[in-house]
Amino acid sequence: MPEGDTVWQAAKRLDDSLAGRVLVRSDLRVPRFATADLTGRTVLDVTARGKHLLTRIEGGLTLHSHLRMDGSWRVFEPGQRWNGGPAHQIRAILANADRAAVGYRLPVLELLRTAEEERAVGHLGPDLLGPDWDPDAALANLLKDPDRALGEALLDQRNLAGVGNVYKSELCFLLGVTPWLPVGRLPADRAARLVGLARELLEYNRERPVRTTTGRRGEELYVYGRRRRPCRRCRTPIRVAEQGDGSRERPTYWCPVCQPGPTPNS
Template sequence: MPEGDTIWHAAHRLHAALAGRVLTHADLRVPRYATADLTGRAVLDVTPRGKHLLTRIEGGLTLHSHLRMDGAWKVYPTGERPRGGPEHQIRAVLGNEEETAYGYRLPVLELLRTAEEARVVGHLGPDLLGPDWDPEEATRRLLADPSRSLGEALLDQRNLAGIGNVYKSELAFLAAVTPWLPVGELDPEIPPRLMATAHRLLEANKDRPERRTTTARHPRTALHVYGRAGRPCLRCGTPIRKAELGDRVTYWCPGCQHGPTETPSDRPTPRS
């Protein structure tokens, strides 16, 4: 599932292509909205909210999309053949005279009144890349259930919006604790520091072509633990380990990170 910085980048690419321009072609290829006609309306803005994309359209409408695991928005010059996948995977087309955006494999696509956006994003916590970012509130939400594992709490978008599997693993490493450690057992200084680090990393990466959490001392290795199972830790040399839990994967260093390495399987799935 894309992280908040990926969604921010996608939103700004869509905003640059569509905002302030009148739609000359619009096609929502889902049965519920197949007859919706958005042509002749201007796109006002494209706003990211956590992992959600809100395309606001003239007339008080918002096209809400969520990429989940496989979705993507691709932008091409109008008239150019799209190359984001087979045509039958296109769920939405929004085009003007200059550029056209194609939404591929979108598992969530709905047209709603802009005044009703809270129905789809109102549950989200403070957005790491949004104007509402509030580290104190995010910390309070993160610690609300002391028995919950750090990894689950970070992934729950109701606590803070924008963290995915990559940042979950990287943040736990930088805090020197395993993702399975209950948040109630964290040293008091760790949660505020985690919030500051998460904000700093997403801000730094939102405009980069490659996500990086390591420093310049490791120019050939962008991430500390994620995707590095079996490779030596950059700090202590211990082989990085990997655990598959449902549809989520966790990476950690047994040498640098203290805490349990198992978590109950009956916890609720974090909302996105």
């Protein structure tokens, strides 16, 4: 599932393959930009901003993409078979003489002026893996709405950028509270620990092929995806329920013993 660490890895792969090289092929398969031709231009860099990818190209252009749930960027060598999905799911191709970057199922793909990048990512809070990281600002953002459920506040990229559904559940477990606890009721010491822990987890995983919050091989996660399986601490069966702001519900996992507090049924 693409979260801040996954997107950081995608940006690094793309940057390693494209930056400093001239494009010999470009194909943007979305109606608005289908006629755009980037061939002959040099890719300057590829960077992650939260869950967004910014591919900066010579001439003051940026290709902005977002993976959401199903999107991916794959990199292939000349002659290598493309295997990211059927051809009709390809939304973008950026190729130089040595590599081809192919974007599959990208729900967001737009070409904009680099000077206007803030139009696409300016709403984001401090980036957990970015140079703009500011723990005090991130915590202040989370606490602006004290009645909001902690899980929903963590997923709101305007508060802090990079946490997704996996880290939401894992962070709440590590803090010993349910994702439905109003942010304003989070004890002060845990609130102070929250943003630092979030950054620590994403930094720990940003170069790892398999995400882990436990540090144990074969037991990578505490609660996420472990419905009805025993809690790794107390052996109580893990529970799952949907949580969302009304626009989208997300499966949310917790241990009813290690994480006391409000739940959907309470």
